[in-house]
Amino acid sequence: MPSAKIPPKTKPRPWIPHLMLPWAITIALAMPVPARPLSTSPSNQSSAITLRSDIQEANAKTGVVTARGNVQILYPAREIRAAAAQAQYFSRERRIVLTGNVSVIQSGNSLQAEIVTYLIDEGRFIAQPLENSQVLSIYIVPEAEATDSTAIPRLNLPSNQP
Template sequence: MSFGLLSPSRSLELIGTTIISALIVVAMPWSMQAQSTAKQGEITLKSDVQESNSQTGIITAKGNVKINYPARQIQATAAQAQYYSRERRLILTGDVYVIQEGNSMRAETLTYLIDEERFIATPQSDRQVESTYIITNPE
């Protein structure tokens, strides 16, 4: 299987839907010239509450988190998401479900390393991570 533009205050609490394309432009430079940078790296994040701290570079979303990342064909749901812009790392926690190109993964905690396009999933204690992969014929 294969997230700023922040207010001057220390933290900003947002309610509802946020499109984090401005963050992507600032924190995630893309080398592809075919598409605009905003479209290439745009991630839509929906949640009940969102908080962004411009000093730490951490964005936290809580409650009914939904993520859509079209450039990498990733959709995810979780109870909470934290994006660490300096490390370019996204951590999803609480009943995490991720789907990408038909492949899916369920876990209690999932870390997505953006530059490496790599997922690291861990289960609740006494449980397992569950993944479903679509295997295609190479022909």
């Protein structure tokens, strides 16, 4: 009875994982990442900031999210809507820098500038215009309700009645 030949042991090929690594990285980078609000924990849903744009990049080391192209920001907790060509969210400093034809609306008030920095913790906007241009702000000034102290004084005229 002829004996079956046992194949000789093959040497391990250490170079194979090196060929597979670039493919794995390419596939991982090509996979789309779904857009989501900047703050997504359930307890922070009321203070979530939603960022939409054509392109977004996030750097985990620096904590900076960069959005480019048709950028839209929605921050319902503070009644803020904004649009710009680019936005950068600096998560560690808790600030957002909008650049390129920036338009911000908050509670009916509006702001237009080339660069707007929003300091989240302070709730403060810092606006800068293009060179040889100006920042435009439009504020809604509510009408003061007449109270006894601000009402038009009434004249006490003598009546013709006895």
